[in-house]
Amino acid sequence: MSGTAPSSADGTTPRTIPELVRTAAERYGPREAVADGRTRISYAGLGERVERAAAAALASGLRPGDRVAVWAPNTADWIVAALGAVTAGGVLVPLNTRFKGAEAGYVLARTRARLLFVTGTFLGTSYVAALRRAAGQGPGAGPLPGLPHLREVVVLADDAPEDFRTWADFLAGGAAVPPEAVRARAARIAPEAPSDITFTSGTTGHPKGVVLTHEQTLRVYACWSELAGLAAGDRYLIVNPFFHSFGYKAGIIACLLRGATMVPQSVFDAEAALARVAAERISVLPGPPTLHQALLDHPARRRYDLSALRLVVTGAAVVPLELVERLRTELKVGTVLTAYGLTEASGTVTMCRRGDPAEVVSGTSGRAIPGTEVKVVAGSGAEQPPGAPGEVLVRGYHVMSGYFEEPGETARVRTPDGWLRTGDVGVLDADGNLRITDRITDMFVVGGFNAYPAEIEQLLLRHPGIAEAAVVGVPDRRLGEVAKVFAVRRPGATVTADDLIAWSRREMANYKVPREVAFVAELPRNAAGKVVKARLRARR
The missing domain is CATH 3.40.50.12780 (ANL, N-terminal domain)
Incomplete structure (x- = not known):
């Protein structure tokens, strides 16, 4: 099977994501684009929904280059919200659905995100409540005072608390924006302009935002789609989370390029x-x-x-x-x-x-x-x-x-x-x-998620009973690898392994949570004072 990327009216391959959405709608019109439970959207219908979301973003005051975050699981609404924001000139900031409120708040503050789309409740967790706990106090005048740059929070649901907006209300706000205004905004986006900032961690422990452009994204995933043999008519179960480049780009973008049907699975x-x-x-x-x-x-x-x-x-x-x-x-x-x-x-x-x-x-x-x-x-x-x-x-x-x-x-x-x-x-x-x-970085992979020891260690040191912590990856039959922490208690502390694991489940994304805890009197260090993790791995 083979397929080709959609072409613009002049026969060229799209060079921006808004152009990709428009040309895919034109080329694959009646073909099914998204199958999300009872929600079925054609390519033409997806183009219309994205344009409507972009109009709402313009109505909300979104400026070219403003950062727009999405904190939600794989759903049709994620696709529409993200593509709508990018079509309006926004720079997409996908948030990990495993984040706790403080972790999401860090990324929102770091990027000075102006607009946030958030799910109501996912896997028993109220994301709205988590955000309010993390950023409910501060100098800002917006919906979350602890995030002064954030002007609007849209809940992808039928209900939203005071100061937040529902998805339907947000979309209705764009009704007065003519389609020509949306298309003019999209047409001004340069291929070399940033399309997204995806956060990844490193040995320094704090998440860092990777800036990528429209042109880079489209060129890489046109190539990926060709090498994989993705074709029009394929039906693609997207289990990889949209907040990850593999879910968003090898999933949503690749399907748009080839006319395949996206079937999102949230968990x-x-x-x-x-x-x-x-x-x-x-x-x-x-x-x-x-x-x-x-x-x-x-x-x-x-x-x-x-x-x-x-x-x-x-x-x-x-x-x-x-x-x-x-x-x-x-x-x-x-x-x-x-x-x-x-x-x-x-x-x-x-x-x-x-x-x-x-x-x-x-x-x-x-x-x-x-x-x-x-x-x-x-x-x-x-x-x-x-x-x-x-x-x-x-x-x-x-x-x-x-x-x-x-x-x-x-x-x-x-x-x-x-x-x-x-x-x-x-x-x-x-x-x-x-x-x-x-x-080299000591990173390990937990069920497909990258886990970074330095980041987990910094979170563990927030526990009042922990003086020092060093994390290594250890083999796990089901997940591939999981975190094991070697910890030094503070004087007088009585924290147990079960206590620390339970605390971690409350304070960090589940793939970061240590599955094993070993308490030690001291951590092995070299002459420069750095922890020698090779010795810790040898103790496994």
Whole structure:
């Protein structure tokens, strides 16, 4: 199967996201764009809804370049709100749905977001209440005084508290804005303008905003879609969260480029996903290896018709050869691919190609995508020959312009000649296939989510009974890796492992929560005073 990206009226490929939405609506008009439960939206209908949301954003006073945050699970409303904000000239700031109020508040304050779309309640948590606890007091005059730049909060629901607006009320506010005004605003957006700021953490522990442009996003995911073989008529179950570049860009943007149907799933549940694949005739299902393993191992799998499934793209962790072979033999998936990327490089750096043998798919993350250079260097900076490990460096059109308003942090990871230091250790083979072997940054992956020890450690040190904390990733059969903390109690403190885990569940996103706690008298340190994590890992 093949497909081509939609073209503008002059026959060129769209260079901005608003142009992509418009041309997709024109080209794929009656084709189903979104299937979200009972909500069914055609491509033409999606274009209309996005234009209406953009009109409402203009009516609310949104200016070009203003940051607009979305804190909600995968739904049709997320798609419309995000694309509407970007069409109005806003810069999208997706917020992790696992965040607690303080974590979301940090990103909102850091970006000086002007407009926030938020879900009401998700997984039993009131996001509105969490925000009020975190930012209800402060000098601002808006709906959350602790966030003085935030002018409006729109709840993606039928009800909203005082000072917030409902989704319907927000949309109604744009009724007086003519379509011509929306299209004029969209037409003024330059391809090189920022389209989104996606936050990722690092060894310094504080989240940093990766700035990427419209043109970078469209070019990378046109390439991704072509290499994967995504086609018009495909039905794509998007389990990867929209707040992550893989969910938003390899999901929403890729579908818009190729005319595929987006089927968002807000929470991964293996049996629910199996039922969705069968009922919606899902043909495309990207996700981390743990997702596909859960589907294969589910005792009810054989009760569901999964015969439409033809394309799986995975990565983010070690991919067992057995998993690739089982997907191909048991589920008859015609194309199984692996890929490697990081937010700072628009989410995609290398990718396997259709037809690659199972050993290449499972043992590597494929080869550099077109327009990208990948090399492996020793500690001295010298380029390593094939087969020799070193730090993976990337250069190309898709590398971020920088971290949002953090030139110092940007300079640490971008060389003067444009190479991005990934912090990952890898090996290139003679054919250019990349195998990731370790992480310089100590980051580990929990069920597909990147977990950063320094960030978790800073959160743990807020506990009144903890004096010091060091976090490492340890193997976990279900999630791949989980956090283990080595902690030093404050004098007189009696906090137990169960106490600390329970506290962590209240104070941090669930993928960051330590599953194991070891109390120690002191942490091992080197002569410079840094914790020697290799010794901690050896104690596992």
